[in-house]
Amino acid sequence: MSLSGLDGIPGCHVVAIPYPxxxxxxxxxNVSTLLASKGLAVTFxxxxxxxxxxxxxxxxxxxxxFRSIPNVIPSELTRGSDFAGFFEAVFTKMEAxxxxxxDGLxxxxxxxxxxxxLPWTIAIGNRRNIPVALLWPMSPSLFSLHYHYHLLVAHGHQPAPLENFSGGYSLNEFLILIVRSKTPIRYEVLKLFSFASQKGKMRS
Known part of the structure; x- marks a missing residue:
């Protein structure tokens, strides 16, 4: 991550909000610490x-x-019992x-x-006429899986039963499989990335 040119920017105030x-x-x-080390005002x-x-x-x-918003989402201690509900709450209850x-800063x-x-932050930035940068905190391989998920539909892939899946793919082979292959994809994988893509609207 290049931070060249950030030193001494007057009046710059970065507000960072992670997924909980x-x-x-x-x-x-880590990103906030790097920005703060360059003299930028950072609120987390x-x-x-x-x-x-x-x-x-x-x-x-x-x-x-550091600033906080109310606990409008399920507790970190119990979210595992209803992860879909937790995910939905993050998408619908944190924006307001x-x-x-x-407004109070x-x-x-x-x-x-x-x-x-947290795609709703883009709408907030648009309303306030301030830029929004999105941080992908996971591996590039996982980003590629999400980004290319639409190609499953474009290539006619449908959820396939496990007995039709040959298995044994490396990660690189699996990425190629998603983009080009006619081989049925493991059902659990389709469900996982279908849920993430629909809820996160990663391509919007």
Missing amino acids: GRGHINPMM VVTEEWLTLIGSGLESFPNIR PFDQLL EQPATCIIADTF
Whole structure:
């Protein structure tokens, strides 16, 4: 990630909001730390529960301001019992309190950096006429799977029973399979990426 040209930008205030999960919060924190090291004002937004979970670790980031929105989503401690419901809550209940938080900041936000799984931040940026950058916190291979999911439909793939799946593919072979192959795709994989693509609207 190149940070050249960021030093000393007057009035720049980056508001960062990760998807509420450890594997998403840590990468966003790394990006925020890099930006803050260049002298940019950075505000990191999480739910009240996550602010408590981070706890004493906040003192390790003296150049980052932390703010919280209400716990409008299921608890981190119980979300595993209904992950689909948790995912739906993230998509439908976090936008309004985050928008309200932006109104209350002493220094207006000039840029939003959001997790890719928070697409509603783009609408907020459009309404406020400020840029939004999306952070993909996972591997490039997983991004490619999501990005090319539509090719399954374009190539006529349909959910296939497990007995029709030959298996034994490496990751690179599986990526090629999605783009070009006529071989049926494992049913669980289709369900996983269908859910993520429909809920996340990754291509919109």
